[in-house]
Amino acid sequence: MAEEIKVDDTVDITDVVCPVTFVKAKVALEELEDGQVLSIRMNDGEPVQNVPRSIKDEGHQILKLLDNQDGTYNLIVRKAGEE
Amino acid sequence: MADKIDYGTLKKGGFMRQKQKGYFSLRLGIVGGQVTAEQLAAVTDVANTFGHGYIHLTARQGIEIPFINIKDINAVKAALAKGGIAPGVCGPRVRTVTACQGSAVCPNACIDTTTIAQELNDRYFGKELPHKFKFGVTGCQNNCLKAEENDFGIKGGLEVVWEKDKCISCGVCEKACRTNAITMKNGEITIDYDKCNRCGRCAYACPADAYDTTEGYYVYFGGLFGNTVSRGIPVVPFIKDRETLFRVCDAALNYFRENALPGERFKFTLDRLGVDGLKEKVMEAYHG
Numbered sequence: 001m002a003e004e005i006k007v008d009d010t011v012d013i014t015d016v017v018c019p020v021t022f023v024k025a026k027v028a029l030e031e032l033e034d035g036q037v038l039s040i041r042m043n044d045g046e047p048v049q050n051v052p053r054s055i056k057d058e059g060h061q062i063l064k065l066l067d068n069q070d071g072t073y074n075l076i077v078r079k080a081g082e083e
Numbered sequence: 084m085a086d087k088i089d090y091g092t093l094k095k096g097g098f099m100r101q102k103q104k105g106y107f108s109l110r111l112g113i114v115g116g117q118v119t120a121e122q123l124a125a126v127t128d129v130a131n132t133f134g135h136g137y138i139h140l141t142a143r144q145g146i147e148i149p150f151i152n153i154k155d156i157n158a159v160k161a162a163l164a165k166g167g168i169a170p171g172v173c174g175p176r177v178r179t180v181t182a183c184q185g186s187a188v189c190p191n192a193c194i195d196t197t198t199i200a201q202e203l204n205d206r207y208f209g210k211e212l213p214h215k216f217k218f219g220v221t222g223c224q225n226n227c228l229k230a231e232e233n234d235f236g237i238k239g240g241l242e243v244v245w246e247k248d249k250c251i252s253c254g255v256c257e258k259a260c261r262t263n264a265i266t267m268k269n270g271e272i273t274i275d276y277d278k279c280n281r282c283g284r285c286a287y288a289c290p291a292d293a294y295d296t297t298e299g300y301y302v303y304f305g306g307l308f309g310n311t312v313s314r315g316i317p318v319v320p321f322i323k324d325r326e327t328l329f330r331v332c333d334a335a336l337n338y339f340r341e342n343a344l345p346g347e348r349f350k351f352t353l354d355r356l357g358v359d360g361l362k363e364k365v366m367e368a369y370h371g
């Protein structure tokens with residue numbers, strides 16, 4: 001299913017900790033055009049428990065969470081425009 | 084001006100005797116930790132005019148104004164009344180009802196703690212009992228308000244039911260759940276309700292609103308956190324509506340009033356008599 005989604009950009013937030021995880025993801029999203037898709041690589045544990053929710057609360061569209069089977073996940077997000 | 088000082092009455096009115104002769108630390112009546120700016124202005128005024136220009140924040144979301152002279156009591160009460168605030172209580176009765184901010188403000192909240200605290204206060208505040216009795220209301224499993232520290236603690240929860248037709252099988256909820264209650268196989272979600280603590284995280288994280296939610300309440304009995312430290316215990320199952328919650332509150336308070344010895348805290352009544360008597364009463368209330 002994920003193969004069908006075209007990813008426009010990627011960001012890796014496995015090198016930072018909360019709350020910078022979310023900030024780094026947010027900055028990456030801001031650099032995209034509305035409707036473009038970002039893949040965010042994050043660690044298991046707190047990041048994967050919390051970052052998807054934060055991105056959702058910002059109004060972006062979560063498409064899929066992919067388990068990379070190496071203790072990290074890729075969250076696929078479509079950028080929403082400003083209301 | 085009173086010639087004879089009735090410390091008992093004074094204490095009931097929230098005037099805590101200080102070590103300095105003739106002075107009181109005046110405790111105010113505050114519900115769920117909410118104080119309006121208008122009330123604060125009156126408090127500031129009283130602290131400046133009658134006290135020493137400062138207040139003390141208590142451990143249970145209260146405000147005390149230290150160094151109130153006994154001769155000023157009526158003037159102080161009048162000044163506070165103008166700002167819509169009154170003295171609180173101490174002694175053997177229902178105390179300040181505490182609450183976290185809950186769903187009015189907090190994105191994690193499962194319940195509206197503020198209105199529940201207000202309703203508890205309206206029903207029970209100051210009610211005479213064998214010993215002090217504390218209510219606390221926390222909005223979710225994060226337990227910022229420490230429900231189990233109270234004689235009667237309430238913790239909000241969300242009962243969640245997965246709605247297959249709305250789900251886009253993204254997998255976010257499986258990871259959002261901290262108790263590993265959720266598994267996704269071939270795009271289908273299964274919830275192990277024995278593991279689920281009704282924290283609501285799955286529903287809040289889901290991008291497709293694929294969880295149907297019902298808010299409700301966990302309650303804990305007989306907690307205290309003073310000379311003795313003891314965690315309130317669950318006796319009834321998760322409560323799914325406010326009427327039942329208040330029936331259970333009524334039943335617990337009645338049980339305490341009828342069964343506790345004078346000066347005995349709820350926990351020690353339960354230790355002395357066992358929990359079965361309380362359980363019978365609150366389960367009756369639970370079933371209506």
Ligand code: SF4
Binds near residue numbers: 184193225
């Ligand atoms: S207990 Fe829950 S609802 Fe209350 S403030 Fe904490 S996180 Fe928010």
Ligand code: SF4
Binds near residue numbers: 261
């Ligand atoms: S309510 Fe909380 S514990 Fe229950 S399944 Fe959802 S995330 Fe897990």
Ligand code: SF4
Binds near residue numbers: 245257289293
């Ligand atoms: S988060 Fe929502 S949409 Fe995603 S798998 Fe869970 S229920 Fe389905």
